[in-house]
Amino acid sequence: MIALTKLRGGSLGARVMRSSLLTVGGFGFSQMVRLASNLILTRLLFPEAFGLMALVMVFLMGLHQFSDVGVVPAIMQSKRGDDREFLETAWTMQVVRGFGLWVVACGLAWPASQFFDAPELAQMLPVAALTLVIDGFRPTKMVTANRHLMLERVTLLDLFTQVSGIVVAILLAWWWGSVWALVASAIIGSCVQLYVNNRFLPGARDHLRWDRSAANELIHFGKWVFLATVCGFLYNQADKILMGKFLPLDVFGVYNIGFFWASFPMMLGYMVTQKILIPIYREAPPRASAANFAKLRKMRVIVTSMLMVFVGIFSVLGVWLVGMLYDDRYAAAGAVAVVLACAQMPVLIVMTYDQAALAAGDSRRFFYLALARAVLIWIGLIVGVWEHGLLGALIGMGLAYLAAYPAVVWLARRMGAWDAVHDAGFALVALCLTSIALWVNWGAITALAAM
Structure with missing residues (x-):
């Protein structure tokens, strides 16, 4: 009641x-x-x-x-x-x-x-x-x-x-x-x-x-x-552009099936932040009072916990799920889903910060963050796909997501939204989930190196 x-x-x-x-x-x-x-x-x-x-x-x-x-x-x-x-x-x-x-x-x-x-x-x-x-x-x-x-x-x-x-x-x-x-x-x-x-x-x-x-x-x-x-x-589309250019079309199709699975937590995060966070930040800006910051911290912990549960499921069980539901043409998509899910964990941890600048009307700083992310993801993907094909591209994406963290912190601090305790706690959770996912699915992941 x-x-x-x-x-x-x-x-x-x-x-x-x-x-x-x-x-x-x-x-x-x-x-x-x-x-x-x-x-x-x-x-x-x-x-x-x-x-x-x-x-x-x-x-x-x-x-x-x-x-x-x-x-x-x-x-x-x-x-x-x-x-x-x-x-x-x-x-x-x-x-x-x-x-x-x-x-x-x-x-x-x-x-x-x-x-x-x-x-x-x-x-x-x-x-x-x-x-x-x-x-x-x-x-x-x-x-x-x-x-x-x-x-x-x-x-x-x-x-x-x-x-x-x-x-x-x-x-x-x-x-x-x-x-x-x-x-x-x-x-x-x-x-x-x-x-x-x-x-x-x-x-x-x-x-x-x-x-x-x-x-x-x-x-x-x-x-x-x-x-x-x-x-x-x-x-967001760097992977599609570069892999669509450098990978065979059937391998690219397999990648997109894996992306379909790994994208669940990311899509949910974008929906929550875009539909809900701008009105919240507009009506209760975190810099205005300690009470506003506390409310946002509670909301942020709930959202990030929900996203980490989803990404944890796909990172550990991705190979099993795809193998159970698809035929042999898409077998490698399970390993793609696992590596992508692990790579996206840093993004999910900081996803609740992005909309603070837009809610405050500061679209200029929001652009600076987007520029930093775009440059890093292209560097990671180009080096990765050139050196090690599909698996290298996936690893490059993960490293790029990690490298963007200082830019996210810079924006969040400007808006009074940064929560170091939240980030550190969920970083440990992400490290544990990634370790379990790699241990469970190592054979299928190393097989991607041949594609």
Whole structure:
């Protein structure tokens, strides 16, 4: 009864608890659906199909992030985040950007197919890029609900959208037996998301509008976010770009299955930090009082503990899980999942610091952190894949994550958010989990050296 009482009401604590439960619950359900679809699709399609679709997604994410002016975090942190003139100016910028991205994608299609020696990309990229146009029309009331930590209906609509896209992907893969099933399902999923959020979320519909003062605020905040998202793309997609270039397409497809498993904790962490932490930091900045810092410490310990449980499961049991669920074509993906899970532990420990700068409106320092991470991950991956192929690339990623820690501490201290006790305690947990994972899966990991 006490727990239920705490979940009710409009206080920050109640909204945080409700939003956290919805985010974690929705994530858990979506990952079960995602896993089921992955198992079905790996039997209907071939490893090269997953490699091709990964390359398509690299380009779409790159276009998205290379043109991101920070509309979503700007709405979430701005004092004008509920003003219709501000919201509709942001929506107008988003719509124009979507059409521009599709034109750029069409222009890049042929050069991309030549660079990756994958002729199919010349046709796939322009079609898949239609999702960028559709996503440009997403209603701002999706962000408004997130801003006020009212995620109940948003979470349900997200789950419905995901299930719809997966059902379409499976049916089309069964019918066509082609990678085009994945492209078509992505377009249909974007259409479903646009319709259901416009139809079922409360709030006014967006219209084209241009308010000069709103545009100036969005551009001023967004110029550093733009640079940060460019670095974020180079950081998050470096593995796909370099491995897609230097590894055979079937090996790259196996890597992406392993990444699918290892990415569970990272995806959950990003969802929690992006949907919940900016409103928390905005309403209870840690520098303002010792009480705020204590509340954030409690929240940080809960989030990091949850993420470490997930990553511990995948790091120790990754080889067994993949071997049980997939056929021999994907056997090496289990070892990939184990090494990636171990490599990502340093990121999960400090994940709750990143959004403090955006919540304070300091997008410039957020960019500096993103730049440091991008440079380090590229160095680690290039040296690793050049010297030792797939296994070397995975090790290089892990070393890059570790090397970025001082930059994270610098940002967290500037915002008054750094918690050395938290970091040291979970670093010991990560060391123990990594040691157990390597001991249990050593044979499968060393076999990656031959790929």
